[in-house]
Amino acid sequence: MYPFRNDNVFLRNCWYVAAFNNELDAGPIERVILDEPVVLFRMADATPAAMFGICPHRYYPLGRGKVVGDSIQCGYHGFEFDGRSGSCVKIPSQNAVPGRFRQKIYPAVEHGPWIWIWPGEPELAHKDLLPPLAEIGVLQPDWRVDHVGLLPTAGRAQLLVENLLDLTHVAFLHGAFVDGAAFLQHPVEIVEQPLQLMAHRQMRSAWVAGFYDLLFGPQHRFQGSHLAETQTVFYSPGYIRTNSGVIHEIEGRDSVDRSVFGEVRFHHILTPETAQRTHYFSTMSRNYRLDDNGYSIAMGKLDYDVRMQDVVAVGEIEGNLQRFSMHGPELLARSDAASMRVRKRMQEMLDAERL
Amino acid sequence: MYPFRNDNVFLRNCWYVAAFNNELDAGPIERVILDEPVVLFRMADATPAAMFGICPHRYYPLGRGKVVGDSIQCGYHGFEFDGRSGSCVKIPSQNAVPGRFRQKIYPAVEHGPWIWIWPGEPELAHKDLLPPLAEIGVLQPDWRVDHVGLLPTAGRAQLLVENLLDLTHVAFLHGAFVDGAAFLQHPVEIVEQPLQLMAHRQMRSAWVAGFYDLLFGPQHRFQGSHLAETQTVFYSPGYIRTNSGVIHEIEGRDSVDRSVFGEVRFHHILTPETAQRTHYFSTMSRNYRLDDNGYSIAMGKLDYDVRMQDVVAVGEIEGNLQRFSMHGPELLARSDAASMRVRKRMQEMLDAERL
């Protein structure tokens, strides 16, 4: 299935965010992940549990039940399943419980403000494969985190992955919010590492009207040029971060005042719902104006509006892919280099999983 | 198709309710039954007719037409089809009518407050296969009938059949309305007869708070225990009746006052719309407080709320069955005994029809 060679498009040996951690506070939730129904809940000690979400007795959704100790109780006939082992531990209408019934359990971990699950082979679920919080700037003393929300996206996850790795769309798709003309012809350096791929560009330019006014405030406008670096870092198909740019130098100044010219990071959390739909979790963090709630609200609004343009575009493209057969080859451009490297890498990982 | 061995899941040689009888009073109606479009109407002498519902001229729905004598007239070009023979008897734009055109007719009968049709072989459509009205307590001098309505259900009929045959779900799915804890571990006796299967239980218990308050009124509360019997009677895949329980003895009393402690019967009328949807007709009857309209309204509200919980649950389960492939074997419990007997019996009837 486009853009991969086979219809098996889910990389299973990977951490995916299943929920914001506060979503579990009010009880169990159900969510479809990699085309499987999953019930998520907190056990008695608050540890998260993730279990196949359909009761094996009558196929009722376990997410409609309630938590009893470490177990989830089905809302139809009251059968209970343990969150650690998956075993059926109680059938209210009889005394003995046959030992052979066991629900599938997914490794689950709370890491940062998110609940992550591992849909692949449990023995490969190492926590050092999660994005390091210190590195990404989340739950650190000098970084503030704000959630924007969960954006249900009617398109396959890889469309969002490749959208994020090519920021030349900013000038057109997001042209109403952000002046992206600076990105258009600026060279991008791609740095590949075993677990990451970073596309970054350094640009020397003037104050970026509109965008910088929003970001830093018009009262901080400066004359002359500055050197800024933007980064897009692919950690896994489930987690990509971009940023607002880091200002390295301002012409005529000895140093950059970080309390004014800080960095906003956009955490793009992509969890396939089905082969053609995606849970797009949106989180921001920043290292300045930490106590400025109004600024969080303003940036959250901007972030939401921009991401929704991507969500809508990806939905349109998905509709075209599903409804119309393709005509001729894909027209690739220089700006697709990073996307194509990631696509190739993911194809290799998918192929490796199938062996 | 679950839970049967083949995809041919419709038992055709069976009476199914196609409509409440008063639905036909205002003109023809169309309804999909066993995945066939059916037009239902009353002929000149008020006898019900059931005919394949699509005009063979231009495939317009006959249910959008009008009744002319014993015929249904198509609303597109005015062709008329006789309700007894199915023959085309008039083509307005010409004089002669070719004799070979004949619509399929279904045996149809008004029995109780319902219109029943027989989708199978017409020569097998014997009226003694209909549930006897005297036995089920409908249209009898000492029984009152109330309709609750037609509940469109987005799930296969067998899910409702098996739901009704295992009342241990009452304590959980209907826990907000009815205290079903008494049912949970109480032994059920199953009585099989050629045309019926009855699951009944006798229980000795105290006044059932909540449920008995609704049913009998809190002013009639008694101390001590009583002996009650509940019944679930499967007559056919199209008709099952349950009841509110019959009180046989009250501790310390010589007799049970039937004007206070009567019986409510719940008639569960299940007509497959398609292989994955069901027309669930809901009727109640009772043998006490016959003139108490307010009581009918209160019980109708309770009945509706409880059945809608089943309707919603069955819709959830149907969604799971359609969307997700199953994982491992079905987890059956002791309380599924009656359901499994009916499932086996229906599988045998389905197999017999295919021979």
Add this chain to the structure above:
Amino acid sequence: MYPFRNDNVFLRNCWYVAAFNNELDAGPIERVILDEPVVLFRMADATPAAMFGICPHRYYPLGRGKVVGDSIQCGYHGFEFDGRSGSCVKIPSQNAVPGRFRQKIYPAVEHGPWIWIWPGEPELAHKDLLPPLAEIGVLQPDWRVDHVGLLPTAGRAQLLVENLLDLTHVAFLHGAFVDGAAFLQHPVEIVEQPLQLMAHRQMRSAWVAGFYDLLFGPQHRFQGSHLAETQTVFYSPGYIRTNSGVIHEIEGRDSVDRSVFGEVRFHHILTPETAQRTHYFSTMSRNYRLDDNGYSIAMGKLDYDVRMQDVVAVGEIEGNLQRFSMHGPELLARSDAASMRVRKRMQEMLDAERL
């Protein structure tokens, strides 16, 4: 696919209306035609262009972009495609554009108040295959044109074609608006020509109550009979015209006053959206009361209400065709003669295209 022998039901070598011409004034529009997404826009000199509507770079809909000179600019990354050649002429993020990328272009022409496109072989797209404007009474000095609108129809185009060629449905489907009893048994003469098929009837009858009151005004009622001729002319699967009837003689009068007893023509423009949906463009023209705007509004309302009955009927029939398998042969009547000739002719044209 019904009513044709094969699933290839689109006659491609044919002019189809893609839009009313004023739809393009506000920018590009996208429309699915013969199951292909098409972007339509006006180039710098106002000439219409029609192009395959999905960007070959990222499959974003080109109809969401904007017109730049003679090109359509994609709204995602700004790639530009020329409306005459289909060539990609600009990629904003790089200097050179690979020459090999070329979008499919459809021959397009503005003819009358409509934009027509030719989905088949471009070299066969001759303008003399368009309906002649003088003959059909559109954009002529003594004819007024009014658009009623584009009616999205949830049914295959051939259902509308055959509906229009058999007006015996008027007495039933449109019985509330138009007294069609006169049509029912009146002989129809069918005249076949290479590019047309005309079904017409001459009828001698009295003032047609209701319909003539609307058409000519009750103050012009006359006693005695008149001779009227109605026509249905099939030009192509994409264009059929009918009329309100032409009055040739009125009993006891030497001539017919054309300023009172004029002719209204109903232009039925049928463009397949998919194999099971149709764009039904509705236009009227008339040769009397040219400046009477109130009359246009009244006739437009009648035209809309009548066509919507056809749209709804065709949707019902399409639903029956899709959902239920057919039962037995089609029941054809004498009044289907013209429809069957057109069906046969179209089958021959479809077969010829496949060779």
